[in-house]
Amino acid sequence: MLTQLVFALVTFQQHSSTYKKTKRFFYHLLENSESRLKSRFDKAMIMSVLFSVFLFIDEVDTPASNFEKMFEHLLIALFILEYLLRAWLYNDVHHIILTHHAKSLYLNRPMQWGKVAKIIIAKKVEYMLTPLAIIDLLAILPSFRSLTLFRALLIFRLFKLFRYFKSLRLFAEIIETKRFELYTLTVFLGFLIFIGTVGIYLFEHAANGQEVRNLFDAVYWSIVTVTSVGYGDIAPQTTGGRLVAIGLILTGFGVLSFLISIIVSAVNDRMHELRESSIYAELKRYKSFVIICGFGRVGQHIAKQLEKHNQHFIIIDNNKINAINARRLGYLVIHADASKNEVLINAGIKQKASAVLCTTGDDVVNVYITLTSRYLNSSIRIISRANHPQNVKKLYQAGADNVIQPFEIAALVVAQYIGKPVAFEAILGVIREEKQFIMETLPVCSGSMIDGITIAELDFERRKLMLVGVVSANPTHRKHKNSYALKNQHFYFNPPPFFVLRTGDLLVVLGREIGIAYFREQLKNSRPKESKR
């Protein structure tokens, strides 16, 4: 009967979407460091812990008020709940049961419930013995006011902040990487204190019994001396005691220097990683951003343009000097090889990145980055630079949406400048929005006020706009002249007054920004509610 009940419960956990959703919610709340929910929860917990500690300090002199008691009860309830939820999230009990059940069925033997229970308990105990779980438990204990000793454990409530402060956690991780060195240092320090304690006790206890009364005084003096603190409350009087003091002070300096160098080198080793993790955290805050691969001459100009237009971007460059230059300009930089899958994935190519720009001066590298980017994200926009005309086709084959040749574009500018400088500057100014007038595209949406009407009815002159043309894939427009083939559609230049606009068409208009924005708003408001959504 009990077995059936357990199986029913386990099967429910395995298949229930509500159970999975609930567990996922608490995972995002408590464990997922990339979740905004956790970030908010951590902030709330930091405030609560600090407030509770202040209340404890206040209680030293004044009796606790009803509010303080209620707050403490609520906080402890929250701590206990958090502790239990973390234990629940640590592993899936039903997986252990189902795995053993499957094994039992396969081997055709009865289920070994005792063994299963042992594994489940061992897993949960494993969680309870993790440093942070111990701190969590110790943070709950000071609330049992009847146990005076537990009040000393109040300090563990402050340690609990380790859970919520990312930088504190990172520091703990850095220290963890130097465990061996720190262990060696601790053994050496212990040995030093032991020698100092014995030495000072032997020399001073007999001659200076008022200050070094017992072994504890000797230990206390050794620690104070070796750490270069030296309160001066106990001072050696004998020559032997003073020689011990000199020895301890000198070796103390060495130990201290060793400790500092260990921490500095650990931080230094992780600096690159720390910097990158702060960059990734920054990127997560953006709605979308552009990945620039290569910070050479072209990359620098692109970054300048993006910065000018307040668009977010991240630079990836393998060249140390380029990376330093970009960092000096205040840009987000990853000093790594952009052709590596991991680098692009970490940079967010599968998430919020809207485009990848391959701008290195080496076509081989550009082809490789393009191919990698396309493989990682089939829909992302990729613009690649080709330094030699023969590589343009290869870049398109690798998956680039657009290929740019610096010298071809520069040559076009020269050619246009010679024949018609004013006209060319005008059109460039319009594209770059440097003039008062801009060129924009406006879509014809189903059911909007312009859907199904003619160009003449629209009366662009009254709206102080100029219609340059219409982009459309609609075959009904084919009868019109001035049609220019684009990728999968046609551009109808200067469409006649009887040209009827259809859903999906794109108007190319020229006008003042304010005029275009007003017309766009009118179009949006004229659409049925459902299509607006």
Added chain:
Amino acid sequence: MKRIAVFGYSIMSLEVIKQLNEEQYSYVFIVKNETEALLVAEQGFDTRIIDFRNDEAIKSVGIGENIDILFCFYPTDSDNVFLTISARSLDNELTIIAIVDDPESAEKLLAAGANKIIDPYEICGRKTHDMLAKPDITDILDNTVFGRHDLHIAQIEIPKNSSLEQTKTSALLLEGTYNLILIGVVDKVSDDNLHFVMDEKEHTLNIGDVLVVLGPASDIKAFKEEIEAVICI
């Protein structure tokens, strides 16, 4: 036909020539050695090997005489600055277009007398940004105005005795009559700036004003011919 002197053999110089209409321009290519001369001559261009540091050698190419446009396309900025200064001292009316490698050299080239500075990397950077910011517009223009299709942007000057003199821009109606879109007018009398026609201020055309139009080559040609025909009358 305008004559262009191209100093420096590079991808850039060949690309520019490819972009220009061969019926409107003739070229003389100035290279540094025999190897470059052979490569250029293979493509059918008039080629000379001269030392650009020597004024007499520059004059021998035609600068100060029959050269209208000078391309300074040497890879080193200092060479381009020296060539610009030398050419400007020989001909004040010469149109000098110089390529720049280090952005800091742009001002030096302008001070030396260049009319237009070309920084290929800067242009490439801007173009990439245009593609990102306005993909639809750049795609349309790249495929039509700057691309393989017969849609062009042109500037047409109002000649003397033109019937268009004293005509208001709103009365031109180029869209219906000539299949051209009038983008703006450069007012030569007042400020020499481009005024977009959608602006509220109506402009009256004068001799020397420049119309900036967009349209197929044949329609632009027809419009130009009609204006010229007016002169004959």
